[in-house]
Structures are given as structure tokens and as C-alpha cells.
Amino acid sequence: MFRWFKTLKSVFVSWIRSFTYTDKPDTEEIVDNDYKLLSCNEIPHEMNSRTIYLEGNSKVFEDYWYAHFICPCGCKEKIMLNLLNDVSPSWRLILNENKTTFSFKPSVWRTENCKSHFWITDSKIVWV
Numbered sequence: 362m363f364r365w366f367k368t369l370k371s372v373f374v375s376w377i378r379s380f381t382y383t384d385k386p387d388t389e390e391i392v393d394n395d396y397k398l399l400s401c402n403e404i405p406h407e408m409n410s411r412t413i414y415l416e417g418n419s420k421v422f423e424d425y426w427y428a429h430f431i432c433p434c435g436c437k438e439k440i441m442l443n444l445l446n447d448v449s450p451s452w453r454l455i456l457n458e459n460k461t462t463f464s465f466k467p468s469v470w471r472t473e474n475c476k477s478h479f480w481i482t483d484s485k486i487v488w489v
Contacts, residue, residue: 395485396430398463404429408439413481415454417444425454428465433486436475457483 397412404414410431417425428442442452442465455464462483470478470489478489 396463396481398484400425415444423454428452428454432471432475432477433479434475434477436477438471438474440469440471442469 399412400415404416408431413428413430415425416427425444427444430440432438432440444454445451453466465481468480468489480487
């Protein structure tokens, strides 16, 4: 019975997503330097390396909820940083005045799998 319910739930969720997902989500390129920053309403199923996807309300400037990207160490794990101030832990996205580079504060320190520890500063990865 439980297995049947789990399968039914999976089919239903896939069916619902089929109405909302497009191959090319609504994205806007903000910064193109060493790492690219994209603002989008929906995160693509296959993310590009060296691209950080900002999930949130793209209609409202700087209303971002999460930053998604592939771990820069090469392990290919997906990382999600919370950008909401009222939930811990959270990170801050900092765009320079000309919007040519960006940084995240504080550092990213993975506690599982590859255990990478790095800063994202001036659109570059700086290893600790």
C-alpha cells in the first residue's frame, strides 16, 4: 500500500511540473565574469558549472531566495545557499556598484561529502 502511494505521489508531482517547467527558464544574466550569475524564476534540471542561479522573484529587483550552483571542487554536487535573512544559516549576495562582479558572505563550508571550504569573492572561487 505504501509503495503504491509513493508511486502515485511521484507521478502526480511529475505531472504538475510538466505544466510549469520549460526547457529554458526565464533567466536574466546579471554578471558575466569568472562565474556567471543568472536570475531565474525556476532552476533548470541540469545546471551549468561556473554558473550561479538566483532563485526568486525576478520581477522585483534583488528579491532572491536561494543561490544554486555546482560545487567548484569537481564533485558535481549541487549546492543551495539560503539568501533569506530570517532563516539560518543564510548568506548575503553583494553586487559591486557597476554589477560587474559579485560576492557571497560568509564563506561556503561543506560539512558532508567533499568538505570543500571556499569564498565566492569578485566572481571567483577563493579556496580556504
